Amino acid sequence: MKVLVAVKRVIDYNVKVRAKADGSDVDLNNVKMAINPFCEIAVEEAVRLREAGVASEVIVVSVGAKQCQEQIRTALALGADRGVHVETEGAVEPLVVAKLLKGVVDKEGPQLVILGKQSIDGDNNQTGQMLGALANMPQGTFASEIAVDGDKVNVTREVDAGMQTISLNLPAIVTADLRLNEPRYASLPNIMKAKKKPLDVFTPSDLGVEVTSHITQLRVEPPAERQAGIIVESVEQLVDKLKNEAKVIS
């Protein structure tokens, strides 16, 4: 079966982002960009499925400006077979990304679509679920384990109360949580090989999707700063401060 994996180009997770002084947007000048960590886990899971003989082909797709082909190549170096780039101008909202991915799903007919559960820039946690609704596929979000079994997939999910396991009819959507796997590092030979793997480019109109805007970012600002605290010398002093100064324990 074919597995489709969606990846997003985002700011590297080690970089601390700041709002621009004029509040118009975050400052992304000369900032290191990378594949979204949850998307990397999604790629790893798909590659493992192919290595285990469950998947026959792993296709990686990214939606965004030309530069996101770098992240597609990263995924190809991790073991995906071929890439699809849906080229858009600037940032695209999750609903539109989901519609574009639906277009790719219709073209490719994957049995399983794996995405990251959220991207670490917008922290929206929407795209996989939206794609599920648009494609009328069931979803296993926040997955920590998946097991394909015939025409179904069992997904164990990290939920507020603990763990939940559900059974989904294929084709299905899975969104990866942190503990689904630990992604490998790409080897140098695989990075070289990835450059020669096929990569098709589509526009939204090729997929019959109109790029619309539903939500406008008016401004950004830094969060309220915490006032600097103090270092206490002992547990005794700590307890005294909590009782008599902060008054949070009695």
Add this chain to the structure above:
Amino acid sequence: MSTLVIAEHDNSSLKPATLSTVAAAQALGADIDILVAGGNCAAVADQAAAIAGIGKVLLADNAAYEHQLAENVSLLIADVAASYDNILSPDTSNGKNTMPRVAALLDVGQISDIIAVESADTFKRPVYAGNVIATVQSADAKKVITVRSTGFDPAAGDGGSAAIEAVDAVHDAGISAFVSEEVAVSDRPELTAASVVISGGRGMQNGENFKMLEGIADKLGAAIGASRAAVDAGFVPNDMQVGQTGKIVAPDLYIAVGISGAIQHLAGMKDSKVIVAINKDEDAPIFQVADYGLVADLFDALPELDAAL
């Protein structure tokens, strides 16, 4: 204008996150109804009806909704949403799972994780792990929103007596099924609702050592949390994780023990009223957000703290 709030519950009790979402709905200024979708969940509807200022409670009580399968519940909500301008859910794992499907079915954008209502169409929400607060405006006539509970003081859970109306429509997509669940059972308060939280990190060294937090938690009536590092290392289960992608908490007192303070962890707790950090590394970033820092070996400090309380 009218607003529909989706109740968070476990089929027997209404979760506090619902009350924070009602508070966000009140800030929108419209009439508020509550939808309780579940299986054998009539008791939850009774609790929802007691929330002050609610118009009515819609009760969709059917086996198809018992385990909150997103495929089924999203069809129900999208159907009920026809009569509402705003659809609000807590940003619990159920809300995060279901609401984007609802938004896509309604062909509208979703505004995730709001922490403030600026006007009927403008909201504040944290992005980039809370390092930036964005103000966003929705152009959709129907708004699908998830609410971060720590952003809103809970509405009063009593004093109301709303009517309960049954929703008979059954939406069973038939493409997913519940298999099993492992639910952590604890007598302690729920992590996201506790007024005191004590969390352990990689410095705890193993799961056994988390027992050292229990005596302190019992004395303070605290919930016990953990950093991602402690969960990844297998010390404790995932439902204890506090952080950007775990649970967001804002208790009166947060005690971080053996936690270095990665931005992803800070994103989950830095709105706590008072933060205490205990760490032997004086350069640990957690001290930059702590009101009271104690540079000490936690294996010395925890027994002392337990004895001092």
